[in-house]
Amino acid sequence: MAGVERIGAGPHLSHVAIHAGVVHVSGVVSPGGSVREQTRNVLTGIDELLRGARSDKSRILSATVWLTDMRNFQQMDGVWGEWLSAGNAPARSCIEAKLSLLDFSVAIAVTAAQ
Amino acid sequence: MSDIKRIESGSRVSHAVIHDGVVYVAGVLSTGASVREQTRNVLQGIDATLERAGTDKSKLLSATVWLTDIATFDEMNSVWDAWVSPGNAPARACIEAKLLSPAHRVEISVIAAV
Numbered sequence: 001m002a003g004v005e006r007i008g009a010g011p012h013l014s015h016v017a018i019h020a021g022v023v024h025v026s027g028v029v030s031p032g033g034s035v036r037e038q039t040r041n042v043l044t045g046i047d048e049l050l051r052g053a054r055s056d057k058s059r060i061l062s063a064t065v066w067l068t069d070m071r072n073f074q075q076m077d078g079v080w081g082e083w084l085s086a087g088n089a090p091a092r093s094c095i096e097a098k099l100s101l102l103d104f105s106v107a108i109a110v111t112a113a114q
Numbered sequence: 115m116s117d118i119k120r121i122e123s124g125s126r127v128s129h130a131v132i133h134d135g136v137v138y139v140a141g142v143l144s145t146g147a148s149v150r151e152q153t154r155n156v157l158q159g160i161d162a163t164l165e166r167a168g169t170d171k172s173k174l175l176s177a178t179v180w181l182t183d184i185a186t187f188d189e190m191n192s193v194w195d196a197w198v199s200p201g202n203a204p205a206r207a208c209i210e211a212k213l214l215s216p217a218h219r220v221e222i223s224v225i226a227a228v
Contacts, residue, residue, distance in 0.1 A: 012191060
């Protein structure tokens with residue numbers, strides 16, 4: 001049995017859980033600003049978490065994107081497209097959902113290989 | 115290539131699927147008068163399924179929590195926090211979504227190391 005390594009372990013969640021070479025990243029949000037800005041900040045946050053887990057965005061296996069308003073899809077997708085490692089897009093799904101009582105417009109969770 | 119083992123496999127869904135040292139647990143629902151009660155029942159159900167898979171909540175990698183009303187986030191969290199194995203919280207995302215019926219107010223699915 002391979003062990004589980006956790007980064008940023010708190011009472012509700014760990015930012016990252018690593019097991020058997022796979023990195024599970026919590027849903028990342030960033031308050032304030034436009035969908036474009038929030039997406040940029042969320043993806044920067046994911047970059048940092050993946051770096052801490054000895055992985056990077058070229059190794060992402062799957063991603064789930066939640067938007068509070070699907071009309072913001074293009075805004076999110078534009079930033080996402082600029083951010084992606086070319087040729088290494090993950091499997092992705094995008095759903096509209098309410099995220100919290102705060103002003104989050106976008107949340108993204110990813111799974112990556114180390 | 116390693117085998118796939120299914121637990122309580124039905125015609126439409128298995129309660130859990132195990133592959134390569136990782137167990138994927140289907141979304142668990144419960145009836146109950148409050149979000150608190152439903153969360154408690156759901157987490158007991160997850161405990162039981164993890165046990166059948168030969169693991170436990172200290173090995174959780176990732177969790178997705180769906181609430182029919184995101185305003186019940188704190189109510190869910192109070193039960194969740196008391197349940198989580200200290201220092202071993204999984205990566206987690208929580209979003210609002212319509213569930214099986216209006217009576218169902220919380221659903222949780224998890225992935226764990228075996």
